[in-house]
Amino acid sequence: MRSKITLHKITPAPIHYDYQYGIAAMLYKKLAHANIRLANEIHSHTGFKFYTFSNLIFDDRIPARHGLNFEQAHFYLSSPDPEFIRSFTEGLLQDPEFYLRRTETGKERASILIERIEILPKETIGEVCKFKTISPIYVKTQRLQDGRLRDFDLYPTDGKFYENLHTNLVARYREYHGHDVNHDHFEVTDTRNVKPKRIKIANTYRRCSLMEFEVQGSPELLEFAYEAGIGEKNAMGFGCLQRIGSK
Structure with missing residues (x-):
């Protein structure tokens, strides 16, 4: 199952180039809001994790000297586990705002809102x-x-x-x-x-x-x-x- 998450950045600050860790932490927190059992299972499991997410895909990249600046962007979240996607979606709807750091220290942050979540049709995969x-x-x-x-x-x-x-x-x-x-x-x-x-x-x-x-x-x-x-x-x-x- 795959979802497309559309974002709107509501502060002017750009985000740091290495934002993946921030997205990963946000996903876990949102999941914990909706399904603490599943979040704990994922956190404590020492084997493989069965989900992934894409880079941010910018709809309107704004030139910036330091960092990545934009107003609208989206990314994809994907997992073979429908419960994970459903629980994450529920967690985002409960609390649609999150932050990504602007600098290495994380003292400056950009505020981002989840505008929309779409569950995408299943792809047919051949040989x-x-x-x-x-x-x-x-x-x-x-x-x-x-x-x-x-x-x-x-x-x-x-x-x-x-x-x-x-x-x-x-x-x-x-x-x-x-x-x-x-x-x-x-x-x-x-x-x-x-x-x-x-x-x-x-x-x-x-x-x-x-x-x-x-x-x-x-x-x-x-x-x-x-x-x-x-x-x-x-x-x-x-x-x-x-x-x-x-x-």
């Missing part, structure tokens, strides 16, 4: 799809360096990127559904317009990628990737997909 990322894909691996295993963020130029993308998707599908997918085929056959990004989440920078890609695979896996996100850290605003040709 071949063309996607574009509407939030960047984050994938990492561990490699030996100076005698120690260290985390390394991966870009699509590294073959390990696609291997880990597939492995992560199958593992998340298994945890969510409680069983293996019948056919776990997943192959990225083409990539275009790859744009490396560097995003700060809390105190850590993540190297990630915006891109367009064509993929062949099990419809069940592709549908799960579309609804729950692809790659890692989905609940922090990574790996949200949009079908090319869809609105």
Whole structure:
């Protein structure tokens, strides 16, 4: 299930470039207003999180020297769990105002109102799809360096990127559904317009990628990737997909 959330910024201050952590925190707070049981389950669960959200998509970007300025914007929230989407929607309706920081310290804030929430029609996903990322894909691996295993963020130029993308998707599908997918085929056959990004989440920078890609695979896996996100850290605003040709 997927929803489109339309925003109106009611103060003139721009927001910080790295706003994803603020959106993620807001989502949890709104969910807790409406469904504290579900919010506690998500917060305490040490495994995968089964939702994602897109970058802010600006309807009227305003030039600003520091930060991102706008009046109207929207983003997408997606999950295979309808209860999550319904509870989040209820939480937003109860308290439609939230804040995003303007600076690193967070002392200056921009006030934002939720204007509208639309539940979008379900997409029909087949064995071949063309996607574009509407939030960047984050994938990492561990490699030996100076005698120690260290985390390394991966870009699509590294073959390990696609291997880990597939492995992560199958593992998340298994945890969510409680069983293996019948056919776990997943192959990225083409990539275009790859744009490396560097995003700060809390105190850590993540190297990630915006891109367009064509993929062949099990419809069940592709549908799960579309609804729950692809790659890692989905609940922090990574790996949200949009079908090319869809609105």
